[in-house]
Amino acid sequence: MAPWGYEKDNGPAHWHKDCPIANGKNQSPIDLINGEVKYDSGLKPLTAKYVPFSDAKFLNNGHSVQFQPSAGNGSELTGGPLAVKYNFEQFHFHWGNNDTEGSEHRVDGKMYPAELHFVHWNSTNPSFKDAVGSGGPNGLAVLGFFLKVGAENAALKPITDLIPKVKDAGTSVTVPSNFDMQAILPATLTDYYTYDGSLTTPPLAECVKWIVFKQPLEVSAAQMEAFRSVINRDGKPMGGNYRPPCPLHDRAVKTSFK
Numbered sequence: 001m002a003p004w005g006y007e008k009d010n011g012p013a014h015w016h017k018d019c020p021i022a023n024g025k026n027q028s029p030i031d032l033i034n035g036e037v038k039y040d041s042g043l044k045p046l047t048a049k050y051v052p053f054s055d056a057k058f059l060n061n062g063h064s065v066q067f068q069p070s071a072g073n074g075s076e077l078t079g080g081p082l083a084v085k086y087n088f089e090q091f092h093f094h095w096g097n098n099d100t101e102g103s104e105h106r107v108d109g110k111m112y113p114a115e116l117h118f119v120h121w122n123s124t125n126p127s128f129k130d131a132v133g134s135g136g137p138n139g140l141a142v143l144g145f146f147l148k149v150g151a152e153n154a155a156l157k158p159i160t161d162l163i164p165k166v167k168d169a170g171t172s173v174t175v176p177s178n179f180d181m182q183a184i185l186p187a188t189l190t191d192y193y194t195y196d197g198s199l200t201t202p203p204l205a206e207c208v209k210w211i212v213f214k215q216p217l218e219v220s221a222a223q224m225e226a227f228r229s230v231i232n233r234d235g236k237p238m239g240g241n242y243r244p245p246c247p248l249h250d251r252a253v254k255t256s257f258k
């Protein structure tokens with residue numbers, strides 16, 4: 001099989017051949033159906049502390065554009081449904097070729113034009129890769145933010161301004177050290193859905209505590225167009241790099257809000 005992608009000949013319907021877990025019972029993304037979620041008063045506030053990065057790259061890996069600092073920089077996530085501290089690994093995006101599609105998770109069947117994932121790994125493991133392979137849903141914690149078109153997102157502007165420099169697969173640029181990742185997050189990380197799931201791309205490991213925020217972030221139409229100019233490994237627009245929703249099976253989706 002050609003390396004996995006999102007086209008007809010290598011997209012999500014093919015992934016099970018290399019990754020049989022694709023048909024597992026804890027796969028992501030899912031459709032977050034408000035009538036089926038359950039408020040959990042035990043969910044604590046989430047705290048994300050992102051410290052400035054000395055050397056971070058913004059790269060096009062052929063299936064997304066990704067912000068990746070060099071190893072261990074002390075940025076961490078705690079609280080919410082998490083029992084221990086998680087280290088920040090990277091953030092990346094999924095988007096569509098028009099405003100009616102692009103997010104991986106959906107809310108009552110509604111798709112947003114894009115979704116931003118902040119990936120963290122359980123600090124009781126020696127590395128990110130060990131956390132992915134650690135078994136069970138506590139290896140990674142991924143924060144998911146829906147993006148909708150509206151006002152320009154000043155916090156994301158340093159990143160969306162770099163997109164033309166990583167238009168082609170396999171390219172990367174250094175991110176200016178004054179980039180403030182903390183500014184991307186809402187002031188308080190409240191109102192989220194949380195459930196046990198998987199990576200949404202191969203290897204599709206069922207190692208993720210998903211935390212998806214109800215309130216979308218806004219980006220401008222120009223910022224959305226920047227994403228849509230990115231090219232994938234086959235020289236085609238990368239837009240459409242989202243996996244469709246997977247069956248919930250007997251999982252519960254908890255909410256931090258009533």
Ligand SMILES: NS(=O)(=O)c1ccc(NCc2ccco2)cc1
Pocket residue numbers: 117119129132142198199200201202203
């Ligand atoms: N879209 S996502 O947030 O679920 C996500 C996050 C991280 C990876 N990483 C893929 C990987 C490489 C080695 C082991 O694992 C893949 C998907």
Ligand SMILES: [Zn+2]
Pocket residue numbers: 092093094117200
């Ligand atoms: Zn993702």
